[in-house]
Amino acid sequence: MRVGLFVTCLVDQLRPSTGVAAVKLLRRLGVDVVFPETQGCCGQPALNTGDPELARKAARAQFRAFEDCDWIVTPSGSCTGMMRHHTPELFRDAPEAANAAHLAARTLEVSEFLEQVLRVKALPGRFDARVTWHGSCHGRRVARVGDSAERMLASIAGVQLVPLPRAEDCCGFGGSFAATFPELSAAMGATKCAHVDGTEAELLTGNDTGCLLHMESLFLKTGRKTQVRHWLEIAEEASRERAPC
Amino acid sequence: MLTPEGDFDARSRAALATPALGRAVRGTVDRLRNLRAIAEADADLTRQRRAAATEARTRAIDKLPELLERFTRNCEARGGVVHRAPDAASATAIATSLLRKSGARRVVKGKSMVTEEIELNAALEGAGIEVTETDLGEWIIQLAGEKPSHIILPAIHKTRHDIRALFEKEGGTPLDASTTTLCAHARRRLRERFLAADAGISGANFAVAETGSIALFTNEGNGRLVTSLPRLHLVFLGMERLVENFADLAAMAEVLPRAATGQDLTSYFSIITGPRHRGELDGPEALHVIILDNGRSRLLEDVAFRPVLRCIRCAACLNVCPVYAEIGGHAYGGTYPGPIGAVLTPVLRPEEHAARELADASSLCAACSEACPVGIPLDELLILQRARNATLRPKRALRLALRIALSGLMGDKAHGTSRRLRFVAKVLGAGTPQRRALAKVLPMLARSEAVRALPVIPPQSFRELWKALQAGENTRAR
Amino acid sequence: MLAEPEAAALRTRFADALVRAGGEWFAVPDAAAAARVVNDILHAACVSSVAVDDTPGVRTLVTATEQRSVFLSSTVQNKHRFAEAGAGVTGALAGIAATGTLVLAASRSTPRSTSLLPPLHIAILDGKDIVGTLAESFARFAAHALPSQIIHITGPSRTGDIEHDLTRGVHGPQRVVVLCLTGAGS
Ligand code: SF4
Numbered sequence A: 001m002r003v004g005l006f007v008t009c010l011v012d013q014l015r016p017s018t019g020v021a022a023v024k025l026l027r028r029l030g031v032d033v034v035f036p037e038t039q040g041c042c043g044q045p046a047l048n049t050g051d052p053e054l055a056r057k058a059a060r061a062q063f064r065a066f067e068d069c070d071w072i073v074t075p076s077g078s079c080t081g082m083m084r085h086h087t088p089e090l091f092r093d094a095p096e097a098a099n100a101a102h103l104a105a106r107t108l109e110v111s112e113f114l115e116q117v118l119r120v121k122a123l124p125g126r127f128d129a130r131v132t133w134h135g136s137c138h139g140r141r142v143a144r145v146g147d148s149a150e151r152m153l154a155s156i157a158g159v160q161l162v163p164l165p166r167a168e169d170c171c172g173f174g175g176s177f178a179a180t181f182p183e184l185s186a187a188m189g190a191t192k193c194a195h196v197d198g199t200e201a202e203l204l205t206g207n208d209t210g211c212l213l214h215m216e217s218l219f220l221k222t223g224r225k226t227q228v229r230h231w232l233e234i235a236e237e238a239s240r241e242r243a244p245c
Numbered sequence B: 001m002l003t004p005e006g007d008f009d010a011r012s013r014a015a016l017a018t019p020a021l022g023r024a025v026r027g028t029v030d031r032l033r034n035l036r037a038i039a040e041a042d043a044d045l046t047r048q049r050r051a052a053a054t055e056a057r058t059r060a061i062d063k064l065p066e067l068l069e070r071f072t073r074n075c076e077a078r079g080g081v082v083h084r085a086p087d088a089a090s091a092t093a094i095a096t097s098l099l100r101k102s103g104a105r106r107v108v109k110g111k112s113m114v115t116e117e118i119e120l121n122a123a124l125e126g127a128g129i130e131v132t133e134t135d136l137g138e139w140i141i142q143l144a145g146e147k148p149s150h151i152i153l154p155a156i157h158k159t160r161h162d163i164r165a166l167f168e169k170e171g172g173t174p175l176d177a178s179t180t181t182l183c184a185h186a187r188r189r190l191r192e193r194f195l196a197a198d199a200g201i202s203g204a205n206f207a208v209a210e211t212g213s214i215a216l217f218t219n220e221g222n223g224r225l226v227t228s229l230p231r232l233h234l235v236f237l238g239m240e241r242l243v244e245n246f247a248d249l250a251a252m253a254e255v256l257p258r259a260a261t262g263q264d265l266t267s268y269f270s271i272i273t274g275p276r277h278r279g280e281l282d283g284p285e286a287l288h289v290i291i292l293d294n295g296r297s298r299l300l301e302d303v304a305f306r307p308v309l310r311c312i313r314c315a316a317c318l319n320v321c322p323v324y325a326e327i328g329g330h331a332y333g334g335t336y337p338g339p340i341g342a343v344l345t346p347v348l349r350p351e352e353h354a355a356r357e358l359a360d361a362s363s364l365c366a367a368c369s370e371a372c373p374v375g376i377p378l379d380e381l382l383i384l385q386r387a388r389n390a391t392l393r394p395k396r397a398l399r400l401a402l403r404i405a406l407s408g409l410m411g412d413k414a415h416g417t418s419r420r421l422r423f424v425a426k427v428l429g430a431g432t433p434q435r436r437a438l439a440k441v442l443p444m445l446a447r448s449e450a451v452r453a454l455p456v457i458p459p460q461s462f463r464e465l466w467k468a469l470q471a472g473e474n475t476r477a478r
Numbered sequence C: 001m002l003a004e005p006e007a008a009a010l011r012t013r014f015a016d017a018l019v020r021a022g023g024e025w026f027a028v029p030d031a032a033a034a035a036r037v038v039n040d041i042l043h044a045a046c047v048s049s050v051a052v053d054d055t056p057g058v059r060t061l062v063t064a065t066e067q068r069s070v071f072l073s074s075t076v077q078n079k080h081r082f083a084e085a086g087a088g089v090t091g092a093l094a095g096i097a098a099t100g101t102l103v104l105a106a107s108r109s110t111p112r113s114t115s116l117l118p119p120l121h122i123a124i125l126d127g128k129d130i131v132g133t134l135a136e137s138f139a140r141f142a143a144h145a146l147p148s149q150i151i152h153i154t155g156p157s158r159t160g161d162i163e164h165d166l167t168r169g170v171h172g173p174q175r176v177v178v179l180c181l182t183g184a185g186s
Helices: A009-014 A016-028 A044-048 A052-065 A077-090 A097-106 A110-117 A137-141 A148-154 A176-180 A182-199 A209-221 A231-239 B008-016 B019-039 B043-062 B064-077 B088-101 B113-117 B120-126 B136-144 B160-171 B179-196 B222-228 B246-261 B296-301 B306-310 B316-320 B322-327 B338-348 B353-360 B367-371 B378-390 B397-409 B414-427 B433-441 B443-451 B462-475 C004-020 C031-044 C080-084 C134-138
Strands: A003-005 A071-074 A107-109 A126-134 A157-162 A203-206 A227-230 B081-085 B106-109 B130-133 B199-202 B206-208 B213-218 B232-238 B268-272 B286-292 C024-028 C049-052 C069-072 C087-091 C094-096 C101-105 C120-126 C149-153 C175-181
Touching: A003 A016, A009 A016, A009 A209, A009 B462, A016 A110, A016 A231, A016 B462, A044 A052, A044 A077, A044 B378, A052 A077, A052 A097, A071 A077, A071 A097, A071 A110, A077 A097, A077 A107, A077 A137, A097 A107, A107 A110, A110 A148, A126 A148, A126 A182, A126 A209, A126 A231, A137 B367, A148 A157, A148 A231, A157 A231, A176 A182, A176 B443, A182 A209, A182 B008, A182 B322, A182 B443, A203 A209, A203 A231, A209 A227, A227 A231, B008 B019, B008 B322, B008 B353, B019 B246, B019 B316, B019 B322, B043 B064, B043 B246, B043 B306, B064 B081, B064 B206, B081 B088, B088 B120, B088 B232, B088 B286, B106 B179, B106 B222, B113 B120, B113 B232, B120 B130, B130 B136, B136 B160, B136 B179, B160 B179, B179 B222, B179 C080, B199 B222, B206 B246, B213 B222, B213 B246, B222 B268, B222 C149, B246 C134, B296 B306, B296 B338, B306 B338, B316 B322, B316 B338, B316 B367, B322 B338, B338 B353, B338 B367, B338 B378, B353 B378, B367 B378, B433 B443, C004 C024, C004 C175, C024 C031, C031 C087, C031 C120, C031 C175, C049 C080, C094 C134, C101 C120, C101 C134
Parallel strands: A003 A071, A071 A107, A126 A157, A126 A203, A203 A227, B081 B286, B106 B130, B106 B199, B199 B232, B232 B286, C024 C175, C049 C069, C049 C087, C087 C120, C120 C175
Antiparallel strands: B206 B213, B213 B268, B268 C149, C094 C101, C101 C149
């Protein structure tokens, strides 16, 4: 089983630790994950800013990069949505429709891979923290990832997962949206921050690096102490072998 | 019509600068969402109801010309008169001339988004006809000289203190700000108008082709008063609001109130078929239906956007929209706010740049599409509209730069681009002098920095770290 | 005709839905009992003038007293009379159990205003006329002979236009009382 990591642009450039965590966790679970180096972007920023042609170009490169992988796993709910739903749409009735369908069928968010392919019931190790979850809107509604990441997270001993009120609401990131309307994006984030405050969680986690960086940037700006980490980093840290005492 | 002041960006920033607005809107949409969640709690039943409603609406839109023709025939067979208005100007002209001919001077109006779309009140007032909005929210808005900021709760942005001030000014008597007092005041004042009115104007939630009937879902009862007391009744019907028969109407009644207010059925649901029959002592003596096109035919031809015509204006998409919750409806600048407004306004008014740009007013979280009872893929239509806009947009330098950066990331050269991008990111990272210089010339950058702490660029990208990970693989014991 | 247990189940569903929508429910065995309840409600609400549907089932239920005048809706030429009435008493063609909805139709003997202008609406509903759903109620109308207005009433008039603070009676009746004839007395 050849499993390719699609690391995503944001993780590659701004939060490589999430990619490293994904690789280490998967290895500890016995998966020899590879990183096809010709991979690029899923194409979502192009599509969302009105350039479907460029998005197709991105997708074609992905077809090639992940050609020989049985599975494509990614830490992002949003990119999963792009590759699973929008990419086939972009190639509907096009010669590469089969390639798009093939890409879509193999793409899984890491937690889905753990649950559906590895049949993991509970993740190893321990992580003591009061945590709340903000999932990716695209992961939820476009990729339909479901609650697998939350389940994986909750399965770690010591993790106290507190439900976030209105967890299904967008945090205001939205990719180009945050850059086009910074104040509006921050106002939406402020509403999300207030909900996070209410949970008294010490740590906010999720499966979309865009949302998490956005929330972190607002926490820092407003002097909040809440930590922000991708759930894979939590899972990886928990699974580290600890010296016996 | 779009308000001239500024663009969506400017208007939304103005809305954010009024914190009371966001508080009022957020509080109310939150309650509406909870009510809808209860009404739609049975997921299987909700799915079935939505499927039936979507099927009925899709079928109606697919044979719209035929249904319009059947509706017209059947409505006229029951004594109604049907008019077709290709645009706003002709619709208002038909109404004005009908009112003039019947000598009507005083008009009471029920809630109707179509009449907002054609700015009917201004036209009638210009013709010397007194118009009173009688839906409580619409009356508040009329007294304030504003436009509705929500499809079903037009005064959602007003606090009770705003409303008291408006009512005191209108009635000339001091009032307290309790809901009971304010409602009693409205009942008293508007009752006088109802009893004195020569004509009633209403919208229509649906028109039934098979029977020539008009269906109205309301809660306050003003819709019933408008259609029962005056001797003349004018109905404004959006061209797309047809259903084929009563069975389809029943399917719509299953979803509309639940999606809109979380009710199993609205307090009133009236089906009007023609004017009063001989010997009846109330009800209008004459009934006219004015069917408005105003861009809808074009939408019918536009295969991709055609599903928008299914819309039943329930406002569920507004109530779940995180953008709408922060800024309310006026920031959208058009008649229809929220996600449906962002989708509909650009296609109804494609020649207006400001209208087209509303497609950007979304984070594409897709909460709207999930809430829509007739399955309109609002988020995907926004993406499609953005693609259409891109072909028309002036190529500004910033966009071009973004495009070059993006196109480098997309494709087989991504690896090299990643390295170059990294260099740029490091040079321009938070706190560097270059970055400060750049922020001076790029206002968007400065605006971003004013609201958020920019991310610290890590020393190595994942691509660079992968080498080490690979090397470690062979040596480490699992 | 429905067997009594099914009819009783429909009545219960109707009553529950009506009360949820803010309406009031009375089950009465027969017309004589209905008359007593109607007159008690009118007395308790201090109603001095009552508009009444001109139908045999309703006409005879409401009695004039020293404090109270009763007029037939079908004779009213001036709509102000309705506006001044303290209550309107109507029949109903049907009741819809799923939503607690009354189905009325405009006609010469049953004008629209009786259930609309006075602040209190009392409706007499025969338990046999309660159906399950809106679609079943629709099936009772012939498409070619529809009344000029079919009116579905589900509880009192309500608005949420002031800070979404739900309030009754802004334009239509503040109270909707349904008297259901169960036929248990016959
Ligand atoms: S788009 Fe859908 S959710 Fe929005 S108003 Fe129309 S029908 Fe309702």
